[in-house]
Amino acid sequence: MTGEYLPIQSTENKSSHNVDRKEIFLRQLKVVAFLTILFILSFIVSQIFLLIIRRNGSVRSNESTVQLKSLSEQHIGVFRLPVHGEFNCEKSLLDASPSSPFDANRVRPADVKYIAAMGDSYMTGFLSYASSVENEESANDTRNSVGNSFIMGGNGALADHLTLANVFRHLNPSLIGYSTGNGLEDGETNLNVARPGMWVNDMQRQARELIRRFGNYSTKSLEEDWKLINIFVGTKDISGYCIGEVGVELLASFRNTGRKEHAVIVQHIFDDLWTPLRKEDSSFNADFYAIDAFHLSNYGNSLQLWYHLVLPDHAKITINRMMSDESPLLLCPQVACPFIRTPDNSVDCD
Structure with missing residues (x-):
């Protein structure tokens, strides 16, 4: 037992x-x-x-800064007055080519006749004029200040606001396609087909819409005149989209087609923006951002983007402090190569 x-x-x-x-x-x-x-x-x-x-504007802001913001809100409803730009270059460096070039590697900035854009809310100037929660929660038409977009905005002139469109319009007063005012209707956006909240997979639809809008212009002009099409997208995709090696290889193949009628240029203007933008005294530069601290205010300027367009690949500047540089002087195109810089003419401009 x-x-x-x-x-x-x-x-x-x-x-x-x-x-x-x-x-x-x-x-x-x-x-x-x-x-x-x-x-x-x-x-x-x-x-x-x-x-x-x-x-x-920062933890160290003083009374004058507060007064500036108050004055700015009273007059234009923004955080601050926008940065402006100006050129001090030899006229020959800013002039258009004697005749429209046939090679994309020989296009001067003043040769560009059309400016267009695809992308997301960064391209539509979302909240760039908002100065209160009421503005942030208002209708889409007022939240998207397309005329204030740092790339496509055409409110005022270059002497009023440094946007890429205003730079090209200054060089070519007959420029077509820039955006003005507020809203997402064709009359305000023109050749800016970007839409807030869109992911990369919306680019095909936007491309078709852009083709439709180009159809409003003469076939002869579209065949002969140069177009600068800007694509800025991906802020919604960062946490939910993986580009993968195939996508990278495809993009690289576009850049090296050897074709003369177009050029694909990747600009790394936000490469170093992995921390919040700061001022020279190391305080946070809150003026650079909209009310939601994610989108750009009208203070956000295209100085760094312009530098990338006129500097060869090996000399492009990515330090983020240039984004808050308030110097109005814009870089002149290089004497030896006064063209929009491409991968090809960055290697050989002859």
Whole structure:
């Protein structure tokens, strides 16, 4: 006959064991409560800190900065006055070619007759004029200040606001396609077919829409005149889209087709923007951003993008402090190669 031995615990041991469990549970509960309170306090402090930055431009803002913002909001409803631009170059460097070139590697900035765009809310100037929560929550027509887009915006002139469209319009007053005013209708957006909230997979639809709008112009002009088509998209895709090696290889193949009627140029203007933009005194430059601290205010300018267009590939500048450079002087095209720089003419401009 076999049997199992079962140890019997005394009542005293059981009682002591229960007390220990209660003490451990209470200690754990206190730790959880402490961490929860700490998390809530940290969240509140961070929100207060962000509110100070949004209202004052930086933690170190002084009274004059606050007055500037107040004056700016009264007159144009934005965080600050926009950056303007100007040229101080030899006239020959800014003139158009004597006749329309046949090679995309020989196109001067003033040769561009059409400017167009595809992309997302960065291209539509989303919230670029918003200065309050009411503006942020208003209708799409007022939230998309397309005339203020840092690439396609055509409100005012280059002397008023440094946008890429205003630079090219300054060089070629007959430029077609830039956006003006607020809203997403054809009359405001013109050849800017970007739409807020769109992913990369919307580019085919936008391309078809852009072709439709180009159909409003003469066939002869479309065949003979040069077009600068800007694509800025991907801010919605960062966390949910993987381009993959095939996509990278496909893009590279577009850049090296050897064809003369077009050129694909990748501009790395945001390569170094992995931390919030700062001022020279190291304080956060909240003026650069819209009310949601994600999109760009009208202060965001195209200085760095212009530099990339006139500098060869090996000399392009990606330091992000240039984005908040308020110097109005724009870089002149190079004397030896006064063209929009492409992968081909970056190697050989002869």
